[in-house]
Amino acid sequence: MNNKDIDFLPREQLRALQLERLQDTVRRSYEKVECFRRRMDEKGLKPSDVKDLKDLARLPFSYKQDLRDYYPYGLFAVPLDEVVRVHASSGTTGKRIVVGYTQNDLEMWADTTARMLTSLGVTEKDVVQVSFGYGLFTGGFGLHAGAEKVGATVIPMSSGNTPLQIQTMIDFGATVLCCTPSYAMYMAEEVGKMGVKDQLSLKVGIFGAEPWSENMRHKIEEGLGIKAYDIYGLSEVLGPGVSCECQAQAGMHVREDYFIAEIIDPETQEVLPEGSEGELVFTSLAKEAFPVIRYRTRDICRLIPEMCPCGRTHLRMAKPQGRTDDMMIIRGVNVFPSQIEEVLLRVCGDKITPNYQIVLDRVNHNDTFDINVEMSPSFFTDDIKSIECLERNIVESLRSALGIGAKVHLVNPNSIVRSEGKAKRVLDLRKDKI
C-alpha cells in the first residue's frame, strides 16, 4: 500500500487493519514481555480474548513507572541482537527511561514523520533544517529519518547557536524548520532584529515537544513568514510523529495504522465517550522492540470525532491541555519535582529535604528555570567558598540529572510562601505568556 493512501483509508478498512495488528501486538507482548503477561494473567486474560477492537478496553494499562522498574531492557519484546537503536529520556527520579527500536521500527518511525511531512506539502525539492536536539532525545533523529525518506535535503543542525542556525537557514536555503516552538519564537525575533526575514526561504515550520498557543503560532508565522504546524510524540510511544497537524491546522492526526488512542477518566480508568476530555492512552500496533499497550501518557486531551476537511480518515487529537501528574515541560525537556528533590537531598547531605520552590517563567520566549532553596542551619557555614561550592554542586547535579540547566538561589529560611503549611513547589508564571 502506498503510504500516502493509508492516510485516506476508509475507516472500516482502517479498523480491520488495527484489529489485526492489535492481536499481533498483544500476542507478541504476552509471549515476550513478562510484565505484560503477569498483568494479563492477573486479569485472567489471554491474547485470544482480543476478538474485537472493543476488547482493548479490557486490557491492562502500562505506566512510565514500568520503564523504571524494568530498566533498561526489561520491557523489550525482542532479543537485544534485533535492537538497532536506543533512545532515552529523563524518568521521574534518577533513572532514565530507555526505549528500543528494531530496523523495522526505525522504518515505521520514518514512515510516520515522512507522511507527516508529505501532508504538509514537503517534497524532495525541500531543504529541511532539523533543529531539534540529536542524541538520546528522539526529536532530531525522528524528523531526520522522515525528511530523508521524503527525499528532501536534510540539514542535521541540532539545537543551539542561534546566529549559526539563522545563517545556515539563509545560506543553505532551508524551506522547512523543525524545532521547539519556543526556540522558533526566539529565532523569529532574532531574524527580525537582524533584518534578514526577506533572505529566508522558509515556508513550513514543524514545532513540538512543549506546550504552545495559537498566539505563539501567529507570531512565529508572522516572524518567519511560514505556516507553523504542531507535532506530538513521546519516546515511550515512538518519538515525534505519533500525531501531527495537517494543512488544516485543526488538530493532530494520530497515525492510526500504527497507534490506537483512547481517552480515559484518570480516576475511574474507564474509557470516556467520543469527544470527551480526559487522559490520553496509546497502544502501539506495529512496534517490535518496545510495544506499548494502553500506555498512560498523563496528558489531558480530547479526540476530535469529526472528519477533517483535508480528507484524511485518521482521528485527530486536540492540543494537550495539561497533565494528570506534576510533570513540567521546560525547554522541551520533561522534568518532575521529585527529580529536583532527590538532587537536593543528595547534595545538601541532610536528612530532610530543604524547602525549595521551582519558578518557571518565559523571558524572550525562552523558559527560565530557577530554583529557590531555603538556607538551613544544618548547611550554613561562615565560609563563602563552601556555600558557593554547595550551590555549584546543586547546579551541576541538576544538570546531570535533568539534562538542562537551572539557576539556583539560596534564600532565607521560611521565605518561600506556604499555604496551609505546605510550600507551593512549582510557581509557573509562563501560562499567560505562551
Next chain:
Amino acid sequence: MLIKQLSVFLENKQGKLRAALQVLADKGVNISALSLADTSDFGILRLIVDDPEKAKEVLTETGVVVLISHVLAIAMDDVPGGMAEILHQLADAELNIEYMYACVGRQSGKALTIMRLDDTKRAEELLSKGKHGQVNPSDIYRL
C-alpha cells in the same frame, strides 16, 4: 584573643541587611564591628556585638540563619608597619588568612583587626606570646 563573631546569612536583596540590623537596634544590641561578604545571590554579614548570644537569639527569631564562631581580635601598634609586622609573623608560621576586617579601637595608640585564619587557634597562641594580641575584652565588645 579569640572573640565571638556572628555570621548571618542574607539574600542579596534590597532591605535584607536593613531588616537584620533593625532587629539588633530594636533589641538594644550594639555593634562593634561588621563586614559584609557578598556574592551575586547571597551575602554573609559578620558582626562583633556587645552581646552575641542575645543577638543570635533575636536574629534567629526573625527567621534568619545565624552562626556563632570564634575569630581572632588583634590590637596592633597604630603606626606605619604595624599591620605588616603581624602579617610577617603569621606568614613565617605558615598561617593563612581567610578574611579580615578592621574595627575602630578606643585604646589610644592601638588599631584593632578581626581575623579568621586556617588555624585561628594557633595564630592566637603565636600572637599572644608577643606584644600584640593583648586585647582588653571591653575594648572589643563595647567600643
